[in-house]
Amino acid sequence: MNPIHLVDNRAPRKARWRTMENHNRSLVSIQQLRCFESIYRLRSITRAASELGLTQPALSKALASLRTEFRDQLFVRTPSHMEATTQADRMIQSVRKALHIVDVDLRAGTTFDPRVARRGFTLCCSDLGTLVLAPSLLAYFRANAPHVRLRVVPPVQIDMALGLAQGEIDLVIGAFPELSSDVYQQVLFSDTYSCLVSAQHPRIGKAITLEQFVSEYHVVASATRSGHQHSAVERRIIELCGADGIAVRVPSFLEAPPLVERTDFLLTMPTVSAKHFARPRVLRLVDCPLDIRPLEVRQYWHQRTHHDSAHLWLRTLVFELFGRSRASNGLPFSN
Structure with a gap:
């Protein structure tokens, strides 16, 4: 007689159900975590689907799987936006850490191919920075990195040094002399x-x-x-x-x-x-x-991403598009 069968039969009914439940539990995919993070940040199914390049039904299906997995609604629809639940608030930092491990830590030292890469970059710059820089960057992405996405956040709404350290920001572009000592910088151009x-x-x-x-x-x-x-x-x-x-x-x-x-x-x-x-x-x-x-416009990045191939590609691109002097080198920030 099969010993596994005997053990299963001897287990209490509740224990057998718990074992079966754990065995059948689905695995959470990286794509589902990206969906969660995007909905949490944008507070919109429509905008999150657009950012991720998904249809709304596909994003809704991913959200339904997450709701089943975590036994919580995670996001509740209101007249103006999707409101995160308490459970979603508890999860967000862990989700972002997991995505950072996949997008940055595990890819450190690997080759980044912009022609096939599917990832996003977050820039922090002023409204004028967006006006001057974003059109050229987006045009380059469109022609040479079609699956690379760009997100821009204003400096008045975020702690830039903390955002760089936690991976919420990839690059800060502007003239911010007060950024901390663990931030690298590179001069792009001087302006009158x-x-x-x-x-x-x-x-x-x-x-x-x-x-x-x-x-x-x-x-x-x-x-x-x-x-x-x-x-x-x-x-x-x-x-x-x-x-x-x-x-x-x-x-x-x-x-x-x-x-x-x-x-x-x-x-x-x-x-x-x-x-x-x-x-x-x-x-x-x-x-x-x-x-x-003169106003010295620079790009700033955190030392944790200094050797990451994807970040290096982005920094090199920014410098090639907007740098006035190719002799400028990225050096640790100092006052």
Whole structure:
């Protein structure tokens, strides 16, 4: 008589059921974990499916499997978004660690082939950084890395050093001198400052003097919360012009040019970005009369991903697309 059969029969009914249940339990796949993380972050089935390149039925099927596996709804639909349950909140950090192990730790030292790779990169940069960098990156991905995805997060909504250390961010791009010592950096290019004024400005033509600058009203886009180098320029303008000289503050540079276009206000901003807004007979670009040190735009990454082939590919691509000097090397950050 089969001894295994005898043991099974002798087991209490509840124990036999538990053994069968564990045996039949499905394995959670990496793809299902990606689905979970994407829904958790985006709070939307539609947006998560689009990000992962899946149909909504396929994503819903993966979510149904996870709900069965963990015996919890995980996400509950509300009128505006998918709300995470307490169980999902408990799971998210472990899921992200697991994905980091698969996407980074296990791939360290392996060859990264962008033509067939299926993975995403997360960049952290300002609204102006997105305006200048994202179109070229996306065009390159489309032509040479069709399955590579890009996600952009603003610096005001995330702790950049912590995000790099935990793998939530792959690269920070901008001018952030306060990033911590375990972050590497590479200079991409240096930028000057210019002023945007209305083409119909009654007092300013093709140039502006310091006296004119101080006497005019200004639009200020605040960068203080993000630790961007521009915050020093912001303080300089307020020191020279006084609080009364600031006509309006806006949280983003993208919101500022329309205000200048329809008024006689001035907007001081990095030249490379300002050129995107200057238009004949609408907005004029003039040299800024302030003595401001050049803005050094850099890419920053964590030492944990310094030797990872996928990260190296991304950093090299960013430098080739936007670097002004190929002699720049990535070095540990120092003040």
